[in-house]
Amino acid sequence: MSLKLGDVVPNFTQASSMGNINFYEWAGDSWVVLFSHPADYTPVCTTELGEVARLRPEFEKRNVKVLALSVDSVESHLGWIKDIEEVNNVKVDYPILADEDKKVSTLYDMIHPNSLNNLTVRTVFIIDPQKRLRLTMTYPASTGRNFAEILRVIDSLQLTDNYSVATPANWQEGQECVIVPSLSDEEAKQKFPKGFNAVKPYLRLTPQPNK
Template identity: 40%
Template sequence: MNEANENPPRPAGLRIGDRAPDFEARSTIGPVRLSTFRGRWLILFSHPADFTPVCTTEFMELARHAQEFEALDCELMALSVDSLFAHFAWLRMIRDRFGVEVRFPIVEDPTLVIGRAFGMVAPQDNDSAAVRTTYFIDPSGTIRAMTCYPANVGRSTPEMLRTLRALQAIDAEGGLAPANWQPGEKLLCAPTHDLDAVYAAKDAVSWFLDREGDEA
C-alpha cells in the first residue's frame, strides 16, 4: 500500500470549533493581541491588499456599520500583508475621498505568519492576494463560523451581521437558525433522538422540523 495513502496529509488551516491562535502584532490603533479580545465576539478578516477596489468598498461598508457590530458586543479586526504605513495612507485616502473614517484595527502581516497560522494562505504561498477569509470568534476564543471569498468578490456586510446575530441567538436560546433566518424570527427546535417521541409527534414532520414555541 502506498505510504501516502496510509498517512494522508491533514488539510491546512483551521476549522469551526478550533481555538483561534493567539498573536501579537502592530495595527493602526497600536499593538494588538488577539487574546485581549476574549470576553467579546471578534470578527477577524483578511483582505488581499490596500488600495484595491473591492477591499476599499468593503472597508467603507464595515466602517459605516461599525456601531451595529459594537451594539452586538463584537469587535472588528482586519489583516493584510501590507505595512502599517500603507494601511495609514489607505485609510487617509478613504477618509479624504469618501468621508469615511475606519477606526477598527488593521493588522500588518508582512511575513504571512498570522495568515499561515489561520490557514488564510497555504504554506507555499508568497502573498495573500488569492482570498478574503473571515473568522467569527466567540468570547471564549473559539472559531464559530468561517467564510472564504475570492479576491474579485466582496463580502456582504448584512450577511456578516446576520451570521453574528444567528450565532448569538442559538447560544442564548439553544435552537437552530434556519435558512434566511432574521433577528426576531423563531429558531428551529433541535430534533429528538427518541423513537417514542417520534411516534408521538403531532405529524410526520414536527419531530425534526418545528419552530420553538409551536405547539407539540
C-alpha cells in the same frame, strides 16, 4: 495551519494601524470578526473596509470587535485609510493588522497560493469570547463580502448559544426558529410557552424566544 470550527484560535502579537496588538488581550470577552483582504489601495477592498466602518455601531451592539488584515505595512495602511474615509464618508476607527512577515496569515491559513500569489484571500473568521472559531468564509478576490450576512450569522450564533433553537434557511432577526431535535415535545412545551408548529415531527417552528 488549518483551523476547524470549534477550535481555539491561536494567539498572536502583530503590528497594526492602531499600534501593536496581542490578540487575546485585545479581544478580551468580546466576539471578534477577523477578516483579511488582498491588498491596500485596491477597489473592492476599499469598499469593504468602508462598509465595516459604517456598520461599526451594529457590531458594537452585538459585543463584536472587528479586525482587518493584509500583508501591507503600517505606513501603507495609514495612507490608505485616508482614501477609505474619503470614498465612503466614514471614520475607520478599528485596527488593520500589518502582517508583513505573514505570521498571522500563516497561523490562520489566509494565503491560498493557487488563488492569489503571496497575498491574503478574502477570509472571514467569527470568533467567540472563549476564542473558539464559530464560522469561516472565504471569498474570491473579485467578489466583495456581504457584511449583512456576517451580522446575520452573529445574531444566529448568539441566539442559538443561549436557547435550544437553530435558525432555518434565510432566517433574519425576529423570525421563527427551529426547536432542536434533542428536545421532546413535552420539554419543548415547557421551554417555549409561545408554543410551536410541528411541520414534521423533526421540524418544529417557534417564535424567536428572546423577542
